[in-house]
Amino acid sequence: MLLTVIYIVAITAEAMTGALSAGRRSMDWFGVILIACVTALGGGSVRDVLLGHYPLGWVKHPEYLMLTSFAALVTIFIAKWMKHLRSIFLLLDALGLIAFTIIGCQVAIQMGHGFVVAAVAGVLTGVSGGILRDILCNDIPLVFRRELYASISFVAVICYWLCSMLDLTLEVTSVITLLFGFILRVIAIYFGLEMPKFIYKEDDGHSASSIDE
Amino acid sequence: MLLTVIYIVAITAEAMTGALSAGRRSMDWFGVILIACVTALGGGSVRDVLLGHYPLGWVKHPEYLMLTSFAALVTIFIAKWMKHLRSIFLLLDALGLIAFTIIGCQVAIQMGHGFVVAAVAGVLTGVSGGILRDILCNDIPLVFRRELYASISFVAVICYWLCSMLDLTLEVTSVITLLFGFILRVIAIYFGLEMPKFIYKEDDGHSASSIDE
Amino acid sequence: MLLTVIYIVAITAEAMTGALSAGRRSMDWFGVILIACVTALGGGSVRDVLLGHYPLGWVKHPEYLMLTSFAALVTIFIAKWMKHLRSIFLLLDALGLIAFTIIGCQVAIQMGHGFVVAAVAGVLTGVSGGILRDILCNDIPLVFRRELYASISFVAVICYWLCSMLDLTLEVTSVITLLFGFILRVIAIYFGLEMPKFIYKEDDGHSASSIDE
Numbered sequence: 001m002l003l004t005v006i007y008i009v010a011i012t013a014e015a016m017t018g019a020l021s022a023g024r025r026s027m028d029w030f031g032v033i034l035i036a037c038v039t040a041l042g043g044g045s046v047r048d049v050l051l052g053h054y055p056l057g058w059v060k061h062p063e064y065l066m067l068t069s070f071a072a073l074v075t076i077f078i079a080k081w082m083k084h085l086r087s088i089f090l091l092l093d094a095l096g097l098i099a100f101t102i103i104g105c106q107v108a109i110q111m112g113h114g115f116v117v118a119a120v121a122g123v124l125t126g127v128s129g130g131i132l133r134d135i136l137c138n139d140i141p142l143v144f145r146r147e148l149y150a151s152i153s154f155v156a157v158i159c160y161w162l163c164s165m166l167d168l169t170l171e172v173t174s175v176i177t178l179l180f181g182f183i184l185r186v187i188a189i190y191f192g193l194e195m196p197k198f199i200y201k202e203d204d205g206h207s208a209s210s211i212d213e
Numbered sequence: 214m215l216l217t218v219i220y221i222v223a224i225t226a227e228a229m230t231g232a233l234s235a236g237r238r239s240m241d242w243f244g245v246i247l248i249a250c251v252t253a254l255g256g257g258s259v260r261d262v263l264l265g266h267y268p269l270g271w272v273k274h275p276e277y278l279m280l281t282s283f284a285a286l287v288t289i290f291i292a293k294w295m296k297h298l299r300s301i302f303l304l305l306d307a308l309g310l311i312a313f314t315i316i317g318c319q320v321a322i323q324m325g326h327g328f329v330v331a332a333v334a335g336v337l338t339g340v341s342g343g344i345l346r347d348i349l350c351n352d353i354p355l356v357f358r359r360e361l362y363a364s365i366s367f368v369a370v371i372c373y374w375l376c377s378m379l380d381l382t383l384e385v386t387s388v389i390t391l392l393f394g395f396i397l398r399v400i401a402i403y404f405g406l407e408m409p410k411f412i413y414k415e416d417d418g419h420s421a422s423s424i425d426e
Numbered sequence: 427m428l429l430t431v432i433y434i435v436a437i438t439a440e441a442m443t444g445a446l447s448a449g450r451r452s453m454d455w456f457g458v459i460l461i462a463c464v465t466a467l468g469g470g471s472v473r474d475v476l477l478g479h480y481p482l483g484w485v486k487h488p489e490y491l492m493l494t495s496f497a498a499l500v501t502i503f504i505a506k507w508m509k510h511l512r513s514i515f516l517l518l519d520a521l522g523l524i525a526f527t528i529i530g531c532q533v534a535i536q537m538g539h540g541f542v543v544a545a546v547a548g549v550l551t552g553v554s555g556g557i558l559r560d561i562l563c564n565d566i567p568l569v570f571r572r573e574l575y576a577s578i579s580f581v582a583v584i585c586y587w588l589c590s591m592l593d594l595t596l597e598v599t600s601v602i603t604l605l606f607g608f609i610l611r612v613i614a615i616y617f618g619l620e621m622p623k624f625i626y627k628e629d630d631g632h633s634a635s636s637i638d639e
Contacts (some may be wrong), residue, residue: 023625031567031578059476062543137566177502
């Protein structure tokens with residue numbers, strides 16, 4: 001099925017970007033593999049743990065884990081050429097974001113959950129791998145700071161949900177959502193679209209800072 | 214029931230403080246919503262995942278998720294006036310801490326666990342939302358650094374447990390614990406009471422630092 | 427059984443090193459206890475949550491939680507003498523790493539999983555307590571930066587698996603793995619052996635950094 005193929009391409013691409021992040025922190029090979037696997041498979045794991053959906057994806061299909069580990073090792077050797085492929089990775093990442101979102105939605109819907117939980121499951125699957133990567137690398141998660149990313153995952157959920165309500169088949173629904181979300185993400189990258197930011201500075205600095213900063 | 218009302222007020226207040234933390238880090242709106250939801254509902258989720266208590270609260274009651282998301286969005290617009298309400302938020306947070314603790318205890322006891330696990334469940338429900346918020350904002354969790362907080366949650370557990378052993382009804386037990394813990398927290402804030410700190414400095418700095426620092 | 431004794435010694439030692447880390451961050455006593463418990467029991471908890479293996483160890487045996495909390499409190503008072511015991515702690519930590527790994531493997535195998543999942547379960551049990559400690563203390567996890575550590579856990583898994591395939595009894599398998607892994611770790615510490623590191627620097631700094639750094 002199309003979604004499985006895209007999923008496999010996506011986890012490979014995510015693993016490779018995770019490995020690069022680990023390399024920026026000068027981690028050893030083991031850390032590179034771990035960060036790669038967490039980046040690629042962490043989103044689905046967070047969703048499954050929160051929904052109580054056992055066994056987790058990589059427990060059922062350990063071959064995904066071997067694939068992402070292998071992709072991490074390959075990255076170590078081809079890293080110096082990867083920067084020329086940056087735009088390809090951005091596109092693969094965009095594809096992965098939407099594929100993850102759709103899969104997350106499907107899992108929640110199969111478990112009988114409604115729109116809100118399906119939306120959370122979809123978005124979490126899409127973005128939490130990257131959040132875990134940034135926590136392990138001791139960064140503030142990027143997902144909240146750059147161009148439209150999580151919000152596109154959310155819009156994809158809405159698209160998926162609307163298609164489902166129109167009684168389209170699963171395949172058609174997935175393809176429409178995939179195209180729609182992907183195009184949206186490419187537009188966001190191209191024009192550098194961003195969510196509005198909430199910037200909060202306390203005027204009365206040091207008295208306030210004793211409580212919460 | 215009283216506890217439900219307090220719970221709803223508490224998650225709203227926690228979501229708003231979470232949103233302010235996200236604003237201090239200049240996150241986009243999506244990040245603000247996520248940090249708010251994690252702050253408000255993360256404690257219960259951590260407890261439920263660790264105890265295997267499915268479905269999680271927000272999965273069963275997605276309306277809580279919508280409430281906290283909405284509270285986060287409102288916060289973005291009213292943030293500039295919120296500093297005048299700081300003391301009200303501190304009181305709501307205190308109320309929430311004890312309400313979360315009681316709910317965490319009850320869940321563990323209903324599952325048949327003893328005092329130690331109930332205590333952990335209570336304290337985790339009370340404090341781990343804030344810990345997750347601080348990890349996502351890339352801070353050292355505040356809960357370990359400011360006035361009595363987690364320890365008041367622990368004392369509330371003991372109070373709750375003693376009342377249960379006296380065969381008081383659930384309602385009376387909850388009200389007594391709530392009042393007791395709330396007053397204790399207010400006293401701690403007012404007088405700036407703190408737990409003793411453990412400050413460990415290595416004398417022989419650089420040889421030690423190669424191993425563990 | 428031998429493994430249980432080693433396990434108890436190991437969680438005590440891990441709790442004490444966790445408490446020292448908390449002390450380096452000047453946390454209060456409550457934070458010290460939490461970091462100690464997470465360091466000692468977090469690895470097993472992560473494994474159990476990911477495999478859906480309920481109840482968690484410390485939920486079934488709350489006495490382990492009391493032991494690690496107690497060890498944390500003791501550490502506060504004896505910290506100033508502990509630096510003379512550094513090498514003993516390194517040895518106990520090495521023993522613990524292998525014991526955790528073996529226990530993690532056994533849990534996965536008992537649940538019917540194959541080599542890949544058993545390897546992940548073993549390594550996660552061995553190293554993720556320390557990773558959680560470093561996240562809570564706002565550090566980049568050390569496990570990816572110092573001498574062979576996670577990789578020795580992985581080699582121990584392979585040793586355990588090979589022994590199992592030779593139809594050795596559980597006891598013999600455990601003892602062989604324990605000795606083999608322990609000696610390997612001691613050699614790694616003594617000679618300062620390290621995994622090769624993956625160091626990735628972007629040439630075209632600031633244009634790249636807008637995307638992923």
